[in-house]
Amino acid sequence: MKTVWTIARRELASYFTSPLAYVFLVIFLLLSGFFTFTAGAFFERGEASLAAFFAWHPWLYLVLVPAVGMRLWSEERRAGTLELLLTLPVTTAQAILGKFFASWVFLALALALTFPVVVTVNVLGDPDNGAIAAGYIGSLLLAGAYLAITCMTSAMTRSQVVAFILAVVLCLFLILAGFSPVTDLLARWASPSFVDAVASFSVITHFDGFQKGVIDSRDLAFFVSVIGFALFATGVIIRGHRAG
Amino acid sequence: MIRIENLVKTFGAKRAVDGISFTVERGEVLGFLGPNGAGKSTTMRMITGFYPPTSGRITVGGYDIVEAPLAAKRLIGYLPENAPSYPDMTVRGFLDWMAAMRGLEGEARKKAVARVVERCFLEPVLEQSIETLSKGYRHRTCLAQALIHDPEVLVLDEPTDGLDPNQKHEARNLIRELGKTKAVVFSTHILEEVDAACTRAIIIDRGRIVANGTPAELRAMSALAGAVTLRAEGATEEKLAALGRVERVDGALRVYPADKTASAELTRAILELAAREGWKVESLRVEEGQLDEVFRRITLPDTVRK
Known part of the structure; x- marks a missing residue:
């Protein structure tokens, strides 16, 4: 556990030694503000909730989370430091978890910096703060799922750009499977049970409950298994490179 | 370890x-x-x-x-x-x-x-x-x-x-x-x-x-190892040929003994010969062999070796 923390600490610190972290934070906050208040019509809704805020997160994260996670492994491979890291007395699992947690903590920090919307909605009305808390938990899990997928794509290649694009494409699939225009289209010719089966793979379907303030164990299990699976796949890919 | x-x-x-x-x-x-x-x-x-x-x-x-x-x-x-x-x-x-x-x-x-x-x-x-x-x-x-x-x-x-x-x-x-x-x-x-x-x-x-x-x-392992290189006025290949295979290198004469480990005997024999013939010896060196020659000889692809 200590080793995981040591790895995470270095990774997290490296975000802040480059301007990337600050650029990311600013863009994330600007965009989430724009989507909430302008595109999401926060004021016109006439309700004291953060529905307009959370509804955009699957799309917002689609670009921003791969940008945060793309260098995790590809950069290590490109610079040759992977050899340094994996010949230290650490297991591959420790290295994967350390890197994943570092980026997840960074995303959590970005999310935490959106606290002004919580303050705003509390000043303007009397929202259900439990539902808001659930929304934040869901949003963090959503970011974690995207991040784990980005870890996986990052381990596949030396190029950060390729890792980024692959991650965006995979995450887009996870959105579209449950995105209503797509499910409506599918419903025209497929049986409802098939549409449901496809939609059950989508982050939209599982994020929905959190937005409404419901923490369902099935939704929780979905996100945890996406993260678990993607990180496991990361391990397989990293070991695969070395096995030759 | x-x-x-x-x-x-x-x-x-x-x-x-x-x-x-x-x-x-x-x-x-x-x-x-x-x-x-x-x-x-x-x-x-x-x-x-x-x-x-x-x-x-x-x-x-x-x-x-x-x-x-x-x-x-x-x-x-x-x-x-x-x-x-x-x-x-x-x-x-x-x-x-x-x-x-x-x-x-x-x-x-x-x-x-x-x-x-x-x-x-x-x-x-x-x-x-x-x-x-x-x-x-x-x-x-x-x-x-x-x-x-x-x-x-x-x-x-x-x-x-x-x-x-x-x-x-x-x-x-x-x-x-x-x-x-x-x-x-x-x-x-x-x-x-x-x-x-x-x-x-x-x-x-x-x-x-x-x-x-x-x-x-x-x-x-070098072919050169054990050879003795002599630089002396008056020395000739013919006289040295009795002691081993002789080769002329940059004006000096190099004698390869039949047995690589016998370079001490060879050196003594050359000195005795030089004294007998009245050669003026300028330098005499026992070759240790060169690593790069060994390296090249054993790592060259077969095609190049021939």
Whole structure:
């Protein structure tokens, strides 16, 4: 556990030694503000909730989370430091978890910096703060799922750009499977049970409950298994490179 | 400390390492020689647990690198090829992190960092970020990292690559010094380094060991070894031909004895002959043999050899 923390600490610190972290934070906050208040019509809704805020997160994260996670492994491979890291007395699992947690903590920090919307909605009305808390938990899990997928794509290649694009494409699939225009289209010719089966793979379907303030164990299990699976796949890919 | 048995590594159809066995004990410095692509780095990556072997067995300090990787890796300090490090970290930050990864804490960590900084002459660049350093400093930073936990086994992949002649000299001295108390394996394709630092050398070619011995033993494999070169006024090939095969080299005469180990007898015979014939001897040298000649002869592809 200590080793995981040591790895995470270095990774997290490296975000802040480059301007990337600050650029990311600013863009994330600007965009989430724009989507909430302008595109999401926060004021016109006439309700004291953060529905307009959370509804955009699957799309917002689609670009921003791969940008945060793309260098995790590809950069290590490109610079040759992977050899340094994996010949230290650490297991591959420790290295994967350390890197994943570092980026997840960074995303959590970005999310935490959106606290002004919580303050705003509390000043303007009397929202259900439990539902808001659930929304934040869901949003963090959503970011974690995207991040784990980005870890996986990052381990596949030396190029950060390729890792980024692959991650965006995979995450887009996870959105579209449950995105209503797509499910409506599918419903025209497929049986409802098939549409449901496809939609059950989508982050939209599982994020929905959190937005409404419901923490369902099935939704929780979905996100945890996406993260678990993607990180496991990361391990397989990293070991695969070395096995030759 | 390092025991390797029948090590094989294949990448697809290519056998990068093809049945290598050797051991390195404490107090030994093993030079690992071979042309580019001979399998030096691949072997080192397997010893340090980066590549799993396709078959064969590696133990470090008694721990199998596949079955007990963490225990084995704890004993090893490793300088990978091209000396990679994290460019955005400062030298101090990097070494401190490496020490933490090796489980060093608090005062012990500070001491370990201070010790390797002194050993690798990193004091002037301690607070600089690694990306701003010259290649020599970057290399030494990575070497310092390999020494941070005072390991019992050192695996150094081309430790003198990219260093200037003074730095090379320092690095060789350091390796020799470290070899007194540790088991050291280092790869190089600079042959002088074998003489300068190694107690034993292995030459590998296309994944196989083609020679294994002390630098003197390897030199003795040279065709030149044991020959005596004479420079003397009045000396003639005909008179010397009775003692062995004679060859004229830059105005001097070189006599090859039938038996390489008999160079002392040959020298005496030549001196007696010179005295008898009244030759004016300017110089007389017993050839030790040249490593580069041995290296070239045994690592050249068959097609070139003919």
